[in-house]
Amino acid sequence: MNPRPALVAAATATVAALVLVGCSASGAGSTGTPTATPDSLKGTVTVLAAASLTEVYRDLATQFEKLHPNVTITQSFGGSSALSTQIIQGAPADLLATANEATMKTVIDAGLTDETPILYASNVLTLIVPPTNPAHVATIADIADPAVKVALCDKTVPCGSAALTLLAVEKLKVTPVTLETDVKAVVTKVELDEVDAGLVYVTDAQTAGSRVTQIPVPDAANVVNRYPIAVLKGSTNKAAATAFEQFIFSTTGLAVLKKAGFGTP
Amino acid sequence: MTPARRSGPAVIIWVIAALALALLVLPLLGILLSAPWPHLPALLVAPETLQALGLSLLTGVISTFCCLVLGIPLAVVLARSVGWAVVPRRLLRAAVTVPLVLPPVVGGLALLLLLGRNGILGKYLAQLGITLPFTTGAVVIAQTFVAMPFLVFAVEGALRGADRRVELAAASLGATPFQVFRTITVPLVAPGIAAGAVLCFARALGEFGATITFAGSYPGVTRTLPIASYLASQTDLNQSIALALVLLVVSVAVLLGLRDRWLPGVRG
Structure with a gap:
């Protein structure tokens, strides 16, 4: 856990505010050009991910943190339906990665994500x-x-x-x-x-x-089962969250998933 | 500075106490306020609800009975351990307290490692054709494990407050130690036993972590009310709240039956 939550929260909020301004024109989508240079990414990204993603997401997070030393990825793993319920009940999180489309749909239906969830693994x-x-x-x-x-x-x-x-x-x-x-x-x-x-x-x-x-x-x-991921509407660090999401779709990320036994969607 | 002193606690104590009470009570109020009242009758008589309630009541009663049979003698030993050397006395007390402070999931895992079919004792039971995990019996064992301290401490408290001279008198009149226990000690501490049993039952009813780890979750066999409520919370919050409401009503009813005797700290 982070030893300086107040500081990080402040930093997160600042970065989010700065990046949101820069982001607004580019819209959502996985193919958009990155809106921030790696160095500008900071703060914490909270990821709620399906239990079956435990090891592979830990691996992905470690690699991502090496690329972006100022970003800390905090992850919580559990049953997808429990995670979706947590989001709907207001759990603060930046990214949701479930193990099927049905559990993600409950979050979409609740209007808690802006982007269309991206299917990246099976x-x-x-x-x-x-x-x-x-x-x-x-x-x-x-x-x-x-x-x-x-x-x-x-x-x-x-x-x-x-x-x-x-x-x-x-x-x-x-x-x-x-x-x-x-x-x-x-x-x-x-x-x-x-x-x-x-x-x-x-x-x-x-x-x-x-x-x-x-x-x-x-x-x-x-x-x-096809695995969707989406940045959540309530995210306070959309820049870093989007960067982590795109890292998962990158050649490196997909190779990590493939090595762990996941298929293509 | 006025010399006049009020006898009650200071205002700050009242304020903090009110905050503490709010923390304890408001979440429960939340359940009442968000309960799906119009759908409640249908949810409450749903087969899954009745099945989970029936299983919870059945296992709760059996667990309480197990706690009474096993716990009263343990309470007697604990109450009489005052004269022991410090180390065994403290070890005994710690052993009885452990289930109170241990996360129930850890308790469930420990039970699985002891009584599972490859467990330290479980593998011998398996040779006899007895496997405990995933059975209703496992639910009872998990509940007994977590609820026992409540009974032991309630009875021990009552024993310490009891007048031992009655027992000594009976013994001097020729009663055997077991006769003394049965005809003098038990009736003497009956209110403590009753209070302990009620607390035990309430705790057994709410047991979740040890049960889901050791006994698993299968409708009608091991899926008690708290587990059913948790599972429902993942998909159907209304169903979950309905189940939670049933648990709340049963627990409060049980505790109200206790009046003032409901904590080991309150000793007649």
Whole structure:
């Protein structure tokens, strides 16, 4: 956290005020020319991002802060629907990055973003089991067995709605033992070997590495979540927020996302 | 300077106390004011609400019972620990206090590491075919874990205030220690036990963090009212407020039944 919040807040407000004047002509859009030179970017950018973006956004933020040493990126990760609700309830944030379009839409409908959210990445689900595979799960069809303990995301979060769609595609009736509030909680339950299987994003499975085993699900490629990001209307540091957003779409940013297992939208 | 002294607290104390009270009460007032009153009847009889309420009441009652059975003897030991050496006495007190100050999520994780199917004890239970996580039993264990201190401290307070000579008299008349406990000690501290049980129940009803970590969240099995309210808050705020209102009404009703005996600090 920042040791001098008052100072930074003042700086943030000043920069925002200065840049807003410069910005007003250029309008919103990802292809617009940068309105500020890197050196003029200062202050804090608060990002609320989906749980599945945890590692990749930390990585992106570190790289961005190296390019712009006067900018601090503060991030909070959680279930996309919880983040959208926080924004609607007035949480102060500059950028929102959700794990699907439906959760972003609630923020657009509330009139809390000026720009059309940009889709920059996609993700698909995969089946993970503990390395010991206690229930001997070989294919996704095996998780329909009532003896297999399955963790899914709750339907209120993107990974949960994607899981329901995937199970419908597979024509499987699964009775999970728990419906978690975000995808990382499902990964944890599998890692701890407390459940036999879980449906998570391929990116989460990749991050978990050898702590879980992936079981390929051929049809998963047909159930795609697309990730939108938008600068929020209430942002007090639109210049730096827009710069971070554009950094994510840059060749460097997209390479980081690709390496983490994300697809193109 | 007038020598006249008012007996009540200074004005500044009143002002700060009013601020403190506002902080405690206004958020709850917020729930009442923003409650979707016209939709409330429909929301309250919705199957998900009734299911979560039923589960919360059931697990709350069982947890309170567990706290009574386990907690009263622990309170007796704690009350009698005054004569012990400093170190074991303080360790015992700290152990009983830990669930009060520990973030419930940490408590839930600890329970998972102990009683999960690969946990320190859980793996032996698993060999016997018993797995606790994600069951209603896990909800009860999580609630008992967080609520127990409330019972122990309420009963301990009552025990310390009780007249031990009655117990000594009974013992001298030939009662066994367990007879003394059952026929003298327990009735003597009955008000403390009742107060502790009510607090316990209220705490169990509100349990969230340890439950969602250790027991997970599945409708009808482990999704208690607080979890249902949290999940609803992510998508349907009206539903969430309705659920919160139910919790609030039940908790306040329970506490009002307590009158003055509701905190360990207030001892008859």
